[in-house]
Amino acid sequence: MSELMAARIQMETSLAFHIVFAVIGIALPFMMVIAEALWLRTGEPVYRLLARRWAKGSAILFAVGAVSGTVLSFELGLLWPRFMAFAGSIIGLPFALEGFAFFTEAIFLGIYLYGWDRIPPLAHWFAGVMVAASGAASAIFVVMTNAWMNTPVGFRVVDGRPVDVDPIAAMMSPAALAETLHMTIAAYAAAGFAVAGVHAFLLRRDRSNLFHRRALAIALAVGGVAAIIQPATGHYAAEVVARTQPVKLAAMEGQFRTERRAPLRIGGFPDPAAGETRYALEIPAGLSILAYGRPDAEVLGLNDFAPEDRPNVRVVHVAFQVMVGCGMAMMAVALWAGWSAWRRRAVPDSDGFLRVVVAASPLGMLAVEAGWVVTEVGRQPWVIQGVMRTADSVTDVRGLWVSLLTYSALYIMLGGIVVMLMLQLFRASPEVREAGGKVGGGK
DSSP states (O other): OOHHHHHHHHHHHHHHHHHHHHHHHHHHHHHHHHHHHHHHHHOOHHHHHHHHHHHHHHHHHHHHHHHHHHHHHHHHHHHOHHHHHHHHHHHHHHHHHHHHHHHHHHHHHHHHHHOTTTSOHHHHHHHHHHHHHHHHHHHHHHHHHHHHHHSOOSOEEETTEEESOOHHHHHTOTTHHHHHHHHHHHHHHHHHHHHHHHHHHHHHHOTTBHHHHHHHHHHHHHHHHHHHHHHHHHHHHHHHHHHHOHHHHHHHHTOOSOEESOOEEESOEEETTTTEEESOEEETTHHHHHHHSOTTOEEOOGGGSOGGGOOOHHHHHHHHHHHHHHHHHHHHHHHHHHHHHHHHTSOOOOHHHHHHHHHHTTHHHHHHHHHHHHHHHTTTTEEETTTEEGGGTSOOOSOHHHHHHHHHHHHHHHHHHHHHHHHHHHHTOOEEBTTSOEEEOOO
16 A cells, blocks of 8 residues: 555545534534523423433534544644645634634533533523534634635745735635535534434334424424525535536546536446446436536536546545435435424324434435545545645655554544443433423433
8 A cells, every 4th residue: 555545545534534523513512502492482391401411412522523633633734744834824724713613612512511500591502502603613614724725726836835825815715605505504414314313213212202302303403404405505516616626527427528518417337448427317418507507518528637637536426426315315304304394283203204214314424424525536636726736745754554553443442432422322311201291311
């Protein structure tokens, strides 16, 4: 294994592990705040129980997310020192703001956890709002940095060094709005469905449990609304990719030839040797319309780019199809839930519906992981699109496979600890009956 490949695998492993906690760190505090707001409004104890239980989950996942995020920060400097030396002065601002948001989240999470019955209720709820807002802000600043790597602006290169740096312009790069919108909404959808799946599973075992019924309603509302909105943000993101990274769009769609009335492909598997995507369902002119708004618009194909400048089309196309497929399935479940809730004036709770929600619960996380594969592999071979190749930014240090194995072992250990803690949390599930009385469970 080459040092470059070892470094890339380590970075991808770290990102794939951390992103799960980042996603939950955005959305779970938001659901926690909704539950407490409903308690303040209605006085129903079940909502207070729910807020406290989700706060415990947020604390566990925040701790692991902080550790894995710190590892990622170290890896940026250790594995990609030339990238950091070049880009540090350009994208330092969003990194600094991300650090500020992270500390804000940590401070207010502490106040929230230990402030129950010690500070006024509204002040306590406001602490929760700050946790939710700073968690989302932290992720947005990180995504802005990634957006700059895809559409670098705000500097000039003279003698191989950046000059005339404009940090604000760099932070507001052409892909910033599209990426932050798409990623943030994805986080609410993924975490909402994941939490809904857990409570749907527990509700199937205890159909009269009001705690799980209320939790399912909030999680489905958050995840369902996000899943319905997400295709619009995805369409906008694809338009930006078409304008700023045409080779990535070509890889996403398995488009080899430059052509007008380019078809939209559903499924299929690219064959780079033959220069075509096999077994796909093709919608005539669909890609031209979606990417440029006109059926006769020309879409650049991979063959128009030098072979050394093309990403791995198989990986990018399949990951893109997985992301879109998961998103469509989640939207269908969300529409089913919304239609049923509108007709019954209550959260649907048929056995078939709960089974579907449980089955759909991992789709959001799968879509998030696939989406980041599209974003990162689709930019290759560049670490900074059109400016610096990934191979030119990797460290000269040898033996990176040792680091890869060490960090992989760390993630396996952290993952095991999280699973044990979350299972313990679920086993202590509160038993709140429909009649209203608390039978047992946590605080």
